[in-house]
Structure formats: C-alpha cells, structure tokens
Amino acid sequence: MTSYTARYQHKNKTLLSIAGVALTLGLVGCSNSDQPEAAANADGTPAAETQNIELLNVSYDVARDFYKDYNPLFVEHYKSEHPNSNILIKQSHGGSSKQALSVANGLQADVATMNQGSDIELLEKEGLVESDWESKFPDNAVPFTSTIVFLVRKDNPKGISDWQDLTKEGVEIVMANPKVTGNGRYAFLGAYGYGLHAFNNEEAPAKGYVRDMLKNVKVYENGGRAATTTFVQRGIGDVLVTFENEANLAATDFGVGQVDIVYPKYSIKSESPVAIVKSVTDKKGTTDAATAYLDYLWSEPAQQLAANLYLRPSVQSVLEKNGDKLPPIETFRPNDAFGTWDEIMGTYFSDNGVFDQLAINAPQ
CATH class of the missing domain: 3.40.190.10 (Periplasmic binding protein-like II)
Structure with a gap:
C-alpha cells in the first residue's frame, strides 16, 4: 500500500512538473506574439520608427480632378524618398473664396491651393501664410494656369x-x-x-x-x-x-x-497660386511634408498630369509639348x-x- 501510494504521488508530481513547464512555455509564446520584437536593419541595428503624416489640402472646386490623381503620384514619390513615412492626403473643395474664409475661420489646412491670389492674400493678412509666400516656389507659386x-x-x-x-x-x-x-x-x-x-x-x-x-x-x-x-x-x-x-x-x-x-x-x-499654411504646419510638425507636397507640383509627372487635365503647365517645355490640346x-x-x-x-x-x-x- 505504502509503495503504491508513493509511486502514485511521484507520478502526480512528475505530471504537475511537466504541466507547469508547458504552461510557462505557453505564457512565453503569448507574450512574444503580443509584443513583437522591434524591427531591425540588415546589420542588426534598430530600424527607424515609422512616421505617420496627414496633410489637408484646401482647394477650389474644379481642382478636385487634378488633385484626385496628383495625390497618389505624390504619395508614391514621397514614400520613395522617405521609406519610413506613411503620408495621407485629405482634400476639401468648394468655391475658392469660401474655402479661404474657412481656413481663416479655423479649418486646419496644411496647404491652400486656390485659383486667385486674393484668397492667399487673405490668409497672409490673417497671419496664417508667410508674407513672402510667392517666393517659396517657382513662377510666383503658380504651378499652372x-x-x-x-x-x-x-x-x-x-x-x-x-x-x-x-x-x-x-x-x-x-x-x-x-x-x-x-x-x-x-x-x-x-x-x-x-x-x-x-x-x-x-x-x-x-x-x-x-x-x-x-x-x-x-x-x-x-x-x-x-x-x-x-x-x-x-x-x-x-x-x-x-x-x-x-x-x-x-x-x-x-x-x-x-x-x-x-x-x-x-x-x-x-492663375492658381499655392501656399503653405505655416501657422498650422508649424503646430502639427508637417511643414517639411507640406513643402514637399507643393514643390512636387513642378515635377514633370505633375506638370504632365496638369496638361492631361487641360491645365496650362508653368514649365514651358511641358506646355509646348502639349500644344495640340492647349492651343x-x-x-x-x-x-x-x-x-x-x-x-x-x-x-x-x-x-x-x-x-x-x-x-x-x-x-x-
């Protein structure tokens, strides 16, 4: 009897020990799946943390067709130069002057892309756009006409x-x-x-x-x-x-x-002038991304896109190449x-x- 009891207790201890090890391993597995290891570069150094950026472009109503196609072009370009950044572009469209008033009244635009200079000048007077905004980009900040x-x-x-x-x-x-x-x-x-x-x-x-x-x-x-x-x-x-x-x-x-x-x-x-709404981008930390977004409007792909949509490119070589559709x-x-x-x-x-x-x- 004593011998049987001893063997039984020994067997239970063994089973409990095995179960305890299995439970421990199971908990470790859950911990690893919930908290994945930080990504590393090929040389073993920690990879840069992914940055998520969101820009709001407030624009006039008939520009929606251009920016609908321009935004994916820019996102692809930006990603190629900033592989650790994810950038999302949001749009707001309406009558140009109404849009400018919306920004003046607090709409948090990162960039304003309007169809007359007075709308950007309004934002300049409100202290939202820098006074030298026309000099920030080529052609007095007019990418197309x-x-x-x-x-x-x-x-x-x-x-x-x-x-x-x-x-x-x-x-x-x-x-x-x-x-x-x-x-x-x-x-x-x-x-x-x-x-x-x-x-x-x-x-x-x-x-x-x-x-x-x-x-x-x-x-x-x-x-x-x-x-x-x-x-x-x-x-x-x-x-x-x-x-x-x-x-x-x-x-x-x-x-x-x-x-x-x-x-x-x-x-x-x-003329369709563009400007960075600096008061917003400085607060959000998006000034560099907003600058890149507007600067890319003068790239050949963006200028050709403008011509495809019957906007007259400010880059003369692209305008001349499209003289058949823009007489x-x-x-x-x-x-x-x-x-x-x-x-x-x-x-x-x-x-x-x-x-x-x-x-x-x-x-x-």
Whole structure:
C-alpha cells in the first residue's frame, strides 16, 4: 500500500512538473506574439520608427480632378524618398473664396491651393501664410494656369465665336457667381478685359458691353462645378463661361457628344497660386511634408498630369509639348489690367462695386 501510494504521488508530481513547464512555455509564446520584437536593419541595428503624416489640402472646386490623381503620384514619390513615412492626403473643395474664409475661420489646412491670389492674400493678412509666400516656389507659386473659354451646345446652334456674341438677343448664359467664386470673377474680368481691348481702353463702351452681356445671364451658380452641372446635366442655357480645363472635362467626359468648346481670340489668364499654411504646419510638425507636397507640383509627372487635365503647365517645355490640346491664345493678367487683388476686390466685387452696378439681378 505504502509503495503504491508513493509511486502514485511521484507520478502526480512528475505530471504537475511537466504541466507547469508547458504552461510557462505557453505564457512565453503569448507574450512574444503580443509584443513583437522591434524591427531591425540588415546589420542588426534598430530600424527607424515609422512616421505617420496627414496633410489637408484646401482647394477650389474644379481642382478636385487634378488633385484626385496628383495625390497618389505624390504619395508614391514621397514614400520613395522617405521609406519610413506613411503620408495621407485629405482634400476639401468648394468655391475658392469660401474655402479661404474657412481656413481663416479655423479649418486646419496644411496647404491652400486656390485659383486667385486674393484668397492667399487673405490668409497672409490673417497671419496664417508667410508674407513672402510667392517666393517659396517657382513662377510666383503658380504651378499652372488656365483661361476663360465658352462651352456651347453641340454644333454651336447660337453661332457663338467670341465675346461680342454673348450679347446677342436670345442667348442665355450660365456662369459662376463673381461675388463668391474665383471662376465667376475671372469670367467677369475676362469680359471686362475684352471690352477694354475692343474699345481702346475706353471705360464707358467697355462697361456698356459688360452690361449687355450680363443681361443675358440666366443662372449665377455658387461654384464652377455647379455651373457646369447646371449647363451640361440640367440642360440650362446656351453657353457656359468657364475655365478651359473645366470646359474640356465636360466636353471629353460627362458631356461628351453634347457640347463644343469655343476659344475667344482674347481672354484672361487665371492663375492658381499655392501656399503653405505655416501657422498650422508649424503646430502639427508637417511643414517639411507640406513643402514637399507643393514643390512636387513642378515635377514633370505633375506638370504632365496638369496638361492631361487641360491645365496650362508653368514649365514651358511641358506646355509646348502639349500644344495640340492647349492651343496658343492671347491672354492678359488681371493684375496688369485692373491692379492688385485688393484693388480688384474693392472696386469690382464689393457691395455696390462695378459688378453690382452692371449686373441686373446681381447675386449677393
């Protein structure tokens, strides 16, 4: 009996010992799976810690197609130069001036990519953008430009060939609202500049032309893309006065076969300036990444992407290479014709400014 009991106790001790070892090994395995070893380089030194970066680009509405394709290009480029960084680009689009106001009112943009200088200047006045922002990048921080053209119904039934034809009786115009959008302001200033050009810089006949043109405006939309939707998809109006790139997008994509593009002989150059919102990037620690994001806009892949989307590249060699889709056109800069953006906004687009005086039922 004693011998049997002793053997039984010895056997249990052995089993408990084995179970204890197994339990210990099991716990070690769980610990290792929950806390993996730090990554190491090939030479055994610790690998650099992965950095996660997030940028917000606040931009104007018709730029969404460009940045939708540009962002993956940039992410791939950035990753190749910073393999231990993951970068995520977020977008916000709307009317350019509304977007600038949103940033001024606290929207945490890392970069602002607008379609007129006054929107960046507003952020400069608020202390959000550095005063020398134009010198931070080539071409006064304008990576590409556009111009104002006309989108008409297929086969141009109203026979519109130049600005003067927009005053014809029975022609209905759709355009963006100059009070709140860069697209609308460029359209208005393009018409005014044409008037000055046609009437030897005489203000009275130029204003008369613009007044007659604005009589034919059927709809003022709250953004360039909204104006395109109204014209192409809702079928309102005979002519859309808009940016060249927006007109081409409609003609080659969602309005294909329904519309044609008419190039006026003389039009306005629209510039799309970009800037780092330094007050935000300094706080977030994203200034270097934001700088890289904007700087890459002048790379050949980005400039060719702009040309593919009918934006006029600022890099001359890329522009010349795409002359088939971006035909030469005589243009003028709004600042050369009308003064600084501060002067333009005060004279033409403030309450009771020139636009309000000339437009019947001017939108507020």
